Every structure is written in C-alpha cells, then in structure tokens.
Amino acid sequence: MLQMKKTRFIIALLIVCMISTSSAFALQTEPSTQAITQQSTTEMQKAQDKATDATALYKAEQDLNNGKISQSAFNSIKKNYINEYGNFNRSNSTTVVGATAATVGSTTYGVLSIPCVAQTQTWYCGPASAYNVLSGYGITTNPSDGRSLTQTNLATDLGALSTGAAFSGTWSSTMNSWLGSSFYYAQWASSSANVSSWISGLMTKTVADVHYSGLGVIYDTHQTSSDTTNRLVGYTTVTTDVWHYVAGDGYDTTSSLVHYADCNVYRSSAFGSHWISSSIMGNVTWDRGMVW
Amino acid sequence: MKKIKLILFLLFVIPSCCGCEINNSSVQNSSTQTDNQSSLSATSSEVYGKNDEIVLKSDILPSDIQVRGIKNENNFYYFNYKENNSIYIYNTNNNSRELIKKPISNKKIIITAAFSEKWLIWVEDEDLNASNENQPTSKNWSLYAQNLETNELLSIDGYKNIEINTSVGVSYAPEAISISNDNFVYRTFDRLADGNVYAVIKLYNFAEKKSYIIDSIKDYYNNLYSDPQISGSNIVWSVSQLNLKQQSDENGNVFLYNLDSKEKMQISNDDETTSPYIYNNYIVARLKPNGQNENSELLLYDLTGDQKWKSIINPDNPEYVEEKHIEIYNGIISGGYLMWSDNVQKSLVLYDLNNNQFYELYASKNSNDNSLPFNICNNVLFWYQVDRSDPDSTITKNMYTILK
Numbered sequence: 001m002l003q004m005k006k007t008r009f010i011i012a013l014l015i016v017c018m019i020s021t022s023s024a025f026a027l028q029t030e031p032s033t034q035a036i037t038q039q040s041t042t043e044m045q046k047a048q049d050k051a052t053d054a055t056a057l058y059k060a061e062q063d064l065n066n067g068k069i070s071q072s073a074f075n076s077i078k079k080n081y082i083n084e085y086g087n088f089n090r091s092n093s094t095t096v097v098g099a100t101a102a103t104v105g106s107t108t109y110g111v112l113s114i115p116c117v118a119q120t121q122t123w124y125c126g127p128a129s130a131y132n133v134l135s136g137y138g139i140t141t142n143p144s145d146g147r148s149l150t151q152t153n154l155a156t157d158l159g160a161l162s163t164g165a166a167f168s169g170t171w172s173s174t175m176n177s178w179l180g181s182s183f184y185y186a187q188w189a190s191s192s193a194n195v196s197s198w199i200s201g202l203m204t205k206t207v208a209d210v211h212y213s214g215l216g217v218i219y220d221t222h223q224t225s226s227d228t229t230n231r232l233v234g235y236t237t238v239t240t241d242v243w244h245y246v247a248g249d250g251y252d253t254t255s256s257l258v259h260y261a262d263c264n265v266y267r268s269s270a271f272g273s274h275w276i277s278s279s280i281m282g283n284v285t286w287d288r289g290m291v292w
Numbered sequence: 293m294k295k296i297k298l299i300l301f302l303l304f305v306i307p308s309c310c311g312c313e314i315n316n317s318s319v320q321n322s323s324t325q326t327d328n329q330s331s332l333s334a335t336s337s338e339v340y341g342k343n344d345e346i347v348l349k350s351d352i353l354p355s356d357i358q359v360r361g362i363k364n365e366n367n368f369y370y371f372n373y374k375e376n377n378s379i380y381i382y383n384t385n386n387n388s389r390e391l392i393k394k395p396i397s398n399k400k401i402i403i404t405a406a407f408s409e410k411w412l413i414w415v416e417d418e419d420l421n422a423s424n425e426n427q428p429t430s431k432n433w434s435l436y437a438q439n440l441e442t443n444e445l446l447s448i449d450g451y452k453n454i455e456i457n458t459s460v461g462v463s464y465a466p467e468a469i470s471i472s473n474d475n476f477v478y479r480t481f482d483r484l485a486d487g488n489v490y491a492v493i494k495l496y497n498f499a500e501k502k503s504y505i506i507d508s509i510k511d512y513y514n515n516l517y518s519d520p521q522i523s524g525s526n527i528v529w530s531v532s533q534l535n536l537k538q539q540s541d542e543n544g545n546v547f548l549y550n551l552d553s554k555e556k557m558q559i560s561n562d563d564e565t566t567s568p569y570i571y572n573n574y575i576v577a578r579l580k581p582n583g584q585n586e587n588s589e590l591l592l593y594d595l596t597g598d599q600k601w602k603s604i605i606n607p608d609n610p611e612y613v614e615e616k617h618i619e620i621y622n623g624i625i626s627g628g629y630l631m632w633s634d635n636v637q638k639s640l641v642l643y644d645l646n647n648n649q650f651y652e653l654y655a656s657k658n659s660n661d662n663s664l665p666f667n668i669c670n671n672v673l674f675w676y677q678v679d680r681s682d683p684d685s686t687i688t689k690n691m692y693t694i695l696k
Contacts, residue, residue, distance in 0.1 A: 031575075083533075115540075116540035117533060117540075118325040118540075122463075194683075194684045195682040195683045196682070196684050196685050199683050209579065225371075225373035225377075226355075226356065226373060227688075228358055228666060228676065229662075229664065229676050229678045229686075230686075231587070231690050233619060233621070233635050234621065234622075236622065236633055236664070236666060237405055237666070237667070239358075239360075239371050239373070239377055239401075239402070239404065240373070240377070240401065240403065240419060248622075252616065252617065255615075255616050255617070255659075256659065257616070257617060259617075261540065263535065265516070266462070266463045266467070267467075269578075269585075269622055269633075271534070271540060271542065272540035272542065272584070272585045273540055273584070273585060273586070274585055274619060274635060274636055275586065275616075275617035275619065276635055277659075279680050279683055282683070283683075283686075
C-alpha cells in the first residue's frame, strides 16, 4: 500500500510538471482529476513539524489525564505549542466546548460551529470552505490589503476563478494571508505511512486546530465512483468521481467522529453541517490531504 | 437519557405510530429505573421481527455492481463507471453482463437513469468533475428515453441556452428521475411563456409523448426544489429555503400534486419537512429540527389514513440508542419496505409498511462492523457490509437481499 501510494505521488508530481508547462491545456485534457501542485520542501517539513508537535501535545494531555505527567509539565508543552502556532480562540466567535476544561483534559469533544455558506459557483467548494473557516473565526477583511472576505476574493487567491482549487496549491498562503498569521499548512495524506496512521493523524490535527487553536481545518476529499462505502453524508448514490473540499470544525474522539460543513448546496442531504466517522473522512482524504 | 427515550419510544411511539403490539411484560419491565437495563435488551430484541418473515434470500454481488434499477429478481441494471457509466444488466443466475445503453454522445457520461418494464430513461452530460468538483453540472445535458421492447429512442429534453443567476450554484441537469407507469418526473430549469426562467418540475407522458410543467418557481434564488417523486397519479416534492448566513438551516415543506384532480396541496406546515418520497399511499419525508441535519428524522404520511405526519425513524429508535450526533436521511419506500440512510452505518434495519414491523437485517457487532443500504428496487434491497477493523484493508461485501 505504501509503495502504491509513493508511486501515485510520483505520478502526481509528473502530472504537475506537465500542467506547469501548459496548465490550461492540461486541465482540459485531464478532466477526471483535481489539479495538484508540489509543495516546497520547507513547507512539507513545517507541516510535518506541526504534526509532530500536535501529536505530542495531544498525547501530553492524555498523559495528564492518566496521571502520567504533572499539570505543570503539560502546561509547559501546551505553552510551547501555542507560542509556536498561536491560540486563536475567541469567546465571542467560537464555542469550543472542551476549551474551558482543557486543563483537566477535554480533548474528547469540541465544535466551533462555523457558518456553512453555500458555494456560489459549482467549482467554488474550496473558496466556500475557506470562507466558512475564516468567517467562523470572525474575519471580514484581509488584514494586509483590506479586501472583503468573499468567495470570489478567496477564489482569486486560491487560483480557482475558473476551475477548482488545486491541492496543495496556494492553500497555506491564502489561509495565512487572511488569518494574518503563519498558522496553516497543507499536508498530503501521503506524508503518513498508511491509511490507519493518516486517519489517526487526521483526528489529532483536527483536535489540535479546533481545541488548542480555535480554528477550523480544510479537508480535501475524493469520493470515487467505484467505492460507495467511503462517502460523505449525502453522496451515497453519486455516480461519478467527486473531488470536494469541506470545512472541518469539530470532533468527538470518544465516538471517533469529526464534524464538518459541506457547502455543496446541490444535494440537500449533503449540504450543511455533519458528523462522520474519522475513518471515512480519513479514507476520502487519502488521495489528497488537509489544510490545518 | 437515551435509554429513557428508548423506553418512551417503546411505550408510546411504536404502538401509536406503527400499530404493532408490545407484550405487556415488556412494558411492565421498562417501568422502573432499576429494571431498565434488562428490560432494554429484552424489549429491543422484541422490537424487531424475525428476518425469515420477510427475507427470501441474501447473496453477494461483484464489487463493481452498484445497482440502479432492476428488471426482475435476477437481472439488475448498473452503471459501468469504466465506460462512461454505460448501463449494463447483470444476471445473477449465470453472472453474465450485457450492455444495454451507452451514452448517445461519446463525449458524455450517464449521470442518472430510471427503469420500468417498458422504458429506460437517462440523462447524459459532459463529465466536468475536474473543474466543477461536485457534480457534472455542465449545461450540455440531454434527457433520452428508449423503449426496451421496440428500441424506439426519444430525445425528450436538454439544455435550452438559458443562464441561471443565483447567489448559490445550481445544477442545470436533472439529478434524478422518478417513473411510474407511463409518466416520469424530474426537476430542471426552463424558460416559460412569459419569457422568464423558472425552476420547474416536469412530467413526461409516454402515451401522449408530451411534457407538462407540474410546478414552477420564479424566485428560484431563494427556493430549492427537491427531486420530485411519482407513484400512480400522485407526485410529491418539497420546496426549501436556505439560511446561508447561519448554520446552513434548511427549512421547507412538502407538496402533493394529483394528476387526476390536477390539484396541488401543501401537506406539511412545520417548515422543517423536506425531500419526500412516495410509494402508493405512503409518503416518507425528512424532518430537520430547526433546519439542521443532526437529530433529523423520517416522517410517514398515509394518504388513506388520518393524513398526519408521524415520526417513524428517529434517533430514539433502538438501533441508535448507543449513538450520538445522528443524521437520518434518504428515506425510500419500495415494495412495501422503507429503507433509509444514516451517518452511523452500523446495523441495517428495514421497516415493513405491510405489518408495521422493524427488521434488523444485519446486526453490527462493533463500531468497525458497518452496514449501509444503497438502494431498494421493488422487493430487492442492495446494501454493503463493511469491516473497517483494519483501516489499511477494509473488507466490503456488496450484498443484495430479496424480500418477500
């Protein structure tokens, strides 16, 4: 499986090279895939570092709950994490259920309750998901240039004005520009050794962002026509491959569930906020990854 | 709390809504707090009928057969996703596969289809998933029908060079077709006599070879149709309003149109009921509390009964008693059985409208032991059994069950 994943990744990189030489042509002749771009080595490393730090913090809180480490030791680890990545919790714009009890270990449940605004174009699931995450934090304008938070402006930044947003594309720079902080990284699922470790890591990343930092995440999903069991809510009967971004804003680790906002208004059972198992979310993001 | 709700469900909901009986000992057992646990398991098991009352046979299909319709109990229609979703038929007796229909245009894929004994109806469209991400929402869709006996091909509808301007994206092509006897219905957009573009519900009649507009909405910016469903002379659909600034609230109501009387009635008034499905005299629809997906329910409406909506599938049902954050949706009635989807995907439960009885066709053993229904066509249920105990090698069985 790992070898296959690496092979697919190499093929993906080759496709990126082809796209980079003639992007318009390539997009028209590769209709069954979502565009992808290569990350810099630096960004890949930073994403990996953040994953390592988030995992350590999450484990530290579990160790605290189990009496394996002291409160002061946990506080020190948490302080270092917050200093590195920031704490964006805002009592007036978010409701992180577990946050108030974080010091006694409430990584089990948290929902930011971000908005779920529908996408305004059929290919705007990326911009709309970004809009929902950023507006959920209370952002209305870009702190550097004053532009209003709109799906169109986000589509411009994501390179998605006429086609779907690429992954990893400009996701991290776009999200960080509007956030005004270097918080977000796009992370390929292929950075994990296998599906099971990706699923586990997806939950940890979601908890880290929602619980410790008060921000939502972006899941980049691929639901295939050949696999009707790994589908988001409302997509069971879809007959074609579906590449689709959704915004993650919550978790329930006791039930292994993640909470997400689906901006796809074309299916009423798909549109809106949903809970789904982290296993399914991990499987449908396995071809791409997440922005967190 | 959930257990208390279960008891209330057993005491009140089942007898009042379903008409089935619970023996007195179960009711008495559940009346005290201390007896709850033992009575729960005993009573839960009694909620379900014995499967051999309704199941004729279950078997496994090849993994690529996602059944969209059936010709009979042995011949199933499916899309071949490797060949532009061409429609094939799979014979379970000899495992043979036969091509029934390719898209008329070799540049398109089939995105939805409906089947009757006499007719095959399908929509084909360009495959623009790469750029559109969600669905093939090309404007270049076409709707065809072919007589399965004479091979007569009818070009019925397609894109009419209209532009839809809304605050949310729209799908130009019909996403679902519902057929009953000589009629089928679907939703799309069209320019009507006043020159304006409307969201419309269309009916096509094969006997007359003529299309009718059953309903239309000029303010389609703020009102969304569900996919209409037809059974006999009755057509149902819902109209929803989305609150896009908050938590994706979807509020709506259900409408019923009778082809004989040509009367349209609004049959729900709570602003929370959407996505109806009709089978004979029964209508099932989804209740979204406060417009939200979580804790959604399925309601049942009997056209020949007291014509009141009754909750039939809800988070207090026994199969959900240990679950949280439950969403219930996609209620479909066929062959007298009610099938539905949920985000739990554990046990597979079916409701028999003939005897108002629930049947647990598959009992999940743990959270990694999943089952989920895919489709029900007449008396054949299609579903998946999924073993997720090893995420790196999920085992999926593509099942079908023939019901009595």
